[in-house]
């Protein structure tokens with residue numbers, strides 16, 4: 173092996189969303205040349221693909237952003253508690269403009285293969301056009317929820333109207349005044365229905381599993397609120413870094429629901445019912461670990477949900493019963509008046525679990541075991557192959573010639589979600605077995621770790637870093653152990669994407685580190701302090 177071959181770039185990264193921008197920032201700081209490739213025609217990642225009506229963040233705007241520059245935090249103004257996809261994308265363009273990032277970004281470039289070259293220690297990256305580029309470090313910033321799932325429903329290719337996945341919204345689609353079907357009742361559908369019900373002719377939601385739905389309680393940004401945020405950004409940044417979910421939330425002050433009198437539990441639940449995921453983390457510390465506490469929370473949410481649905485039979489279908497499955501075994505959607513839409517006479521719920529499963533899609537609509545429904549448009553809001561999907565969608569081949577997809581066939585394995593044994597000089601932003609947390613926070617923590625690792629290699633003259641298999645085994649076992657102590661480990665029974673249990677013919681698996689994002693960030697920092705003991709560094713003969 174020799175290190176004489178000069179790569180086209182020090183770093184090639186895939187994905188021009190938050191991860192791509194964070195990588196450009198942190199890797200430029202350590203003197204690397206970096207090219208970010210993306211198949212999309214614009215930057216934004218998730219927020220360039222998910223542009224369906226109603227698409228907006230479920231995290232509050234002022235900390236769902238990159239925090240590397242105090243100046244940028246002060247300069248940008250958010251218009252609301254939860255920004256739309258467009259506003260988030262505009263924010264990313266603002267960052268790219270301000271920080272002169274565009275020269276590092278190459279759009280409309282789909283990567284179709286990445287191969288580690290043992291002899292040179294370089295990665296060869298092949299694009300759809302057949303071009304090959306080489307780099308010393310190959311990084312995935314492809315996003316943890318980006319690879320869409322297209323269900324295998326008989327007759328799908330016979331439908332005469334538009335039929336598409338929610339994350340591939342056709343730009344010129346005319347949906348107003350049309351009869352619309354939505355297959356799936358997850359976070360995406362919960363956002364689409366209220367945004368479309370007024371103008372669609374009708375909407376039918378084909379629901380398999382119902383969800384615990386948390387209220388968003390959207391509100392406009394006011395000058396006073398913005399001032400308060402901007403005066404306190406240091407504290408907000410610190411809160412995100414130190415929170416179990418990477419969000420600028422307060423904690424539950426050690427309260428346990430199971431040790432609190434019922435009337436006090438009710439009072440606290442009610443007092444904190446102010447919108448966002450805050451409610452889960454600011455009320456009690458045992459909601460996600462103790463079934464009894466989880467039942468109390470589920471019961472409260474179910475009651476709140478039922479109050480909004482006029483027809484009790486419909487409420488039975490829309491609202492999970494306590495005991496069906498734990499709150500957070502599936503990621504709860506964030507609601508902006510979804511449930512009320514079913515009180516209209518042009519929004520319908522079709523129970524495809526127990527009452528009338530889908531049989532086929534026809535030229536003109538959807539046939540269930542009981543009915544044939546006619547539609548103009550069918551939207552597949554059927555979710556994503558989270559964490560591993562994008563990394564398995566094209567061959568990424570490591571030192572032994574095995575692809576990531578082959579390696580992860582039975583179970584996922586990584587070191588802190590950021591690197592993988594047998595894949596030298598490959599890094600992943602928010603890969604499998606990283607936490608599920610406020611994504612910009614996790615992305616930046618990963619980018620910092622990667623930049624520091626690369627900086628060490630460059631300063632000390634290393635050509636290759638090899639993630640240690642024994643450390644990978646340890647991390648994988650540690651993540652599985654923590655996972656088994658939470659109620660999220662029951663997600664396989666309700667097709668949760670958090671366990672990959674929404675993918676047909678694939679074994680559910682542990683995909684997420686549930687030990688707290690703050691503790692995970694501590695692990696990353698400790699690794700830096702100790703000189704990256706998870707990796708073996710090598711110099712090639714020159």
Ligand code: NAP
Pocket residue numbers: 227228229230231317323324355356357358359360361363378379380381503524553554555556666667669674
């Ligand atoms: P999802 O939550 O995984 O929901 C997919 C839906 O499709 C489920 O109702 C599922 O039913 C149904 N489904 C899947 N395959 C089906 C089939 N073959 N036949 C019938 N129904 C089928 O997907 P999503 O709504 O796109 O959301 C995914 C994640 O993306 C969210 O949890 C969230 O993390 C993220 N997201 C975030 C935002 C935001 O932050 N603003 C917005 C949207 C999405 P089962 O439940 O029975 O499997």
